[in-house]
Amino acid sequence: MSQNEVHSGTGVGRREGRPDDRDVASGGSAVSGVEIRLEEVSKRYPGQALPAVESVTMTIPAGNTVALVGPSGCGKTTTMKMINRLIEPSSGRITIGGEDAHSLHPDQLRRRIGYAIQQVGLFPHMTVGENVGVVPGLIGWRSGRVADRVDEMLDLVGLDPAEYRDRFPRQLSGGQQQRVGVARALAADPPVLLMDEPFGAVDPITRGNLQDELLRLQAELGKTIVFVTHDFDEAVKLGDRIAVLGPRSTILQYDTPEAILANPADDTVAGFVGAGAKLKQLALLRVRDVELGEVPTARVDEAPEDFRRRLTDGRSQFGLVLDARRRPVRLVSAVELRGVTSLRNAGRPVVDTVSPASTLHDALEAILTDDEGVAVVAKSRGEYAGVVGIDTVMATIRALRAEHEGSADEETPS
Numbered sequence: 077m078s079q080n081e082v083h084s085g086t087g088v089g090r091r092e093g094r095p096d097d098r099d100v101a102s103g104g105s106a107v108s109g110v111e112i113r114l115e116e117v118s119k120r121y122p123g124q125a126l127p128a129v130e131s132v133t134m135t136i137p138a139g140n141t142v143a144l145v146g147p148s149g150c151g152k153t154t155t156m157k158m159i160n161r162l163i164e165p166s167s168g169r170i171t172i173g174g175e176d177a178h179s180l181h182p183d184q185l186r187r188r189i190g191y192a193i194q195q196v197g198l199f200p201h202m203t204v205g206e207n208v209g210v211v212p213g214l215i216g217w218r219s220g221r222v223a224d225r226v227d228e229m230l231d232l233v234g235l236d237p238a239e240y241r242d243r244f245p246r247q248l249s250g251g252q253q254q255r256v257g258v259a260r261a262l263a264a265d266p267p268v269l270l271m272d273e274p275f276g277a278v279d280p281i282t283r284g285n286l287q288d289e290l291l292r293l294q295a296e297l298g299k300t301i302v303f304v305t306h307d308f309d310e311a312v313k314l315g316d317r318i319a320v321l322g323p324r325s326t327i328l329q330y331d332t333p334e335a336i337l338a339n340p341a342d343d344t345v346a347g348f349v350g351a352g353a354k355l356k357q358l359a360l361l362r363v364r365d366v367e368l369g370e371v372p373t374a375r376v377d378e379a380p381e382d383f384r385r386r387l388t389d390g391r392s393q394f395g396l397v398l399d400a401r402r403r404p405v406r407l408v409s410a411v412e413l414r415g416v417t418s419l420r421n422a423g424r425p426v427v428d429t430v431s432p433a434s435t436l437h438d439a440l441e442a443i444l445t446d447d448e449g450v451a452v453v454a455k456s457r458g459e460y461a462g463v464v465g466i467d468t469v470m471a472t473i474r475a476l477r478a479e480h481e482g483s484a485d486e487e488t489p490s
């Protein structure tokens with residue numbers, strides 16, 4: 077289709093503490109997380125010449141998601157595990173909500189810190205419900221309260237409690253197991269959540285969905301989340317701040333994704349950010365931040381000839397067929413409607429849609445794989461909302477560039 081058929085918006089609403097997400101979730105939630113401080117924290121494993129973590133000092137603000145990124149072996153996991161004392165620091169101090177972690181009893185730590193890991197670590201001989209209820213049970217909740225909480229948590233991570241509560245982990249897909257892992261980590265309502273590559277072991281699409289879910293959850297819950305990942309793009313998508321770590325967990329840069337993408341502190345960070353920093357900035361913007369385009373639509377029961385005439389009269393090269401619940405089901409061009417008897421099987425099926433919460437980066441991917449060069453946007457129940465065209469994405473990139481030109485003189489042009 078020609079670009080002018082999808083009228084685009086250039087209003088680039090930047091994310092600042094993700095106000096959009098928070099507003100959508102629950103009318104703006106209170107921050108329930110607490111501040112974490114690491115003060116000159118080091119770890120030297122027995123028998124090792126060099127420390128695995130050397131004198132790390134950082135503050136993780138309450139209610140923020142902070143991603144720790146860095147090359148393999150740089151000490152990310154060690155740094156994170158010292159926060160819940162799965163690993164004891166050799167020196168330094170860690171405070172959680174102002175209290176010295178060292179002085180907290182393990183039960184108090186479990187109550188305050190949820191933990192989700194890549195291998196999920198669900199107990200195979202326990203049902204999903206029993207897995208989610210482990211920590212509340214350990215800290216002495218009554219069984220009725222645990223059962224209610226289990227159902228609430230399964231619901232929260234998008235698993236129907238009635239269907240999944242009594243299954244065993246092996247009866248779930250990898251992505252579902254990871255959801256259960258997140259539900260379990262959140263069950264005792266800890267203010268802090270530690271996540272070590274929690275979405276590492278699933279396919280890219282499931283991974284993208286789980287990331288979206290985490291953003292939605294976090295908008296609702298306002299926890300303090302520390303997140304370890306190899307994947308800089310994941311850090312950009314999920315982190316309010318990113319700590320780029322070098323050897324022995326030295327902090328090379330600790331800032332917002334926007335600032336790191338626009339101004340990497342040095343060549344090592346720039347290397348880590350990788351090519352296409354401009355493109356990655358699209359991961360900071362949501363589909364809901366841009367004005368959606370419109371294309372002609374028809375209900376499945378409309379006469380194909382009528383729709384063809386509407387498309388031709390409007391000089392639109394294609395349109396969308398919506399089902400009775402206004403969900404986009406088919407993409408058709410005027411030419412494809414010639415001689416067709418029903419819209420039900422005209423043109424091609426709409427296989428992929430993006431949501432208002434999807435990133436513009438996701439939208440761009442959908443645009444590039446679509447023959448017509450658009451991403452179809454559907455709301456939470458699948459209802460058609462509009463389309464994003466390549467011109468909208470281009471306009472957004474131009475706006476981002478203009479925005480950074482004043483603030484980032486040394487930025488390499490792209």
Ligand SMILES: Nc1ncnc2c1ncn2[C@@H]1O[C@H](COP(=O)(O)OP(=O)(O)OP(=O)(O)O)[C@@H](O)[C@H]1O
Nearest residue numbers: 121122124128147148149150151152153154155306
């Ligand atoms: N129990 C241990 N004993 C000795 N050395 C260890 C131990 N655990 C980790 N290390 C070493 O400490 C360093 C940091 O390991 P850590 O697992 O924290 O890194 P990481 O950045 O999380 O790595 P990856 O991304 O590969 O998971 C590595 O050199 C590792 O070999």
